[in-house]
Amino acid sequence: MKKETIEVIKRICKELNIEVHELSYGWIFKLSKDNKIRYITGNFDINRTSSSKIASDKYATYEVLKSQNIPIIKHTMVFNPEKRKRYVKENEIWNIVYNEFNKEGKVVVKPNFGFEGKGVFLCDTIEKTEKAVKLLLDNNTSISICPYYDIEREYRAFYLNGEVLLIYEKNKPSVIGNGKDNIRTLVENLKLPKNDIVKNNLSKLDMEYIPKINEKVELSWKYNLHGGATAKVIGKENKLYEEIEKLAIKSGKALDMTFATIDIINTKNNELYVLEINSGVATGIFSKIVENGKKISEDIYKKALVEIFK
């Protein structure tokens, strides 16, 4: 768990008279109150084991939601033929891959157990698709191929026991030209997170290029806060709020989640789909980049802690 999250947990527990013990080098938080014991591990995951496992597997989430008629972006399974011999043979996977690419013309290839946008590739040629599949199969037991969806905006809903506590919208990281500064300077002003995802995104751009006045240059096609995307809290005044809230509640219940974040996209055709569900609730970057973000995330964690001791 991140240092900030640990501090938040300790602070809230003190307020709620919950005793805290850190075990196993800080991996486990043992919380006790009124003769009840609860554990938090990893990224504040307090869900049932099976629900948590389903959520951390993108293909599994797809099947579970689809089986309950909940709109989720389409996933096609590609097993690693070496590690999952029972399910697939080497020659079969390429038929699946070519078939999906030919049908869609533009696909996204991703590990089923991925996070933070790592290893998520946009492929608009068969060569790029083959390359991404091969690369991912080196390190993953299974991956998914999804059609590319033209996203108007992405949202994250915080779900706790049948309720939505917060929704924020995400915007892709971008710079706006002023006719004078090059991309390097414009990017420096953004204070992007310092990590490999951002480095990798920026490596694809010509940093010396000077965008024209008001020219928008996107730094990534993905909406991950770890890649520099920005967040803005939305409320009931947003015309999509209630629809997103409804979809998030249906999805949370369908996966039998206790506490989760549910990512939802609105496409350019104005259709909402679930993108993925995260069983570990992380607010690290959100707390830093949104006004009042720290307080908002503390309130969310507090509600979750009250809930698990009920």
Ligand SMILES: Nc1ncnc2c1ncn2[C@@H]1O[C@H](COP(=O)(O)OP(=O)(O)O)[C@@H](O)[C@H]1O
């Ligand atoms: N099928 C898709 N079409 C368009 N964009 C996608 C698609 N899949 C993923 N993305 C973009 O990539 C980002 C990361 O993908 P996601 O499935 O959420 O993996 P991760 O768990 O690594 O965040 C998403 O937030 C979204 O912006």
Ligand SMILES: [Mg+2]
């Ligand atoms: Mg994601």
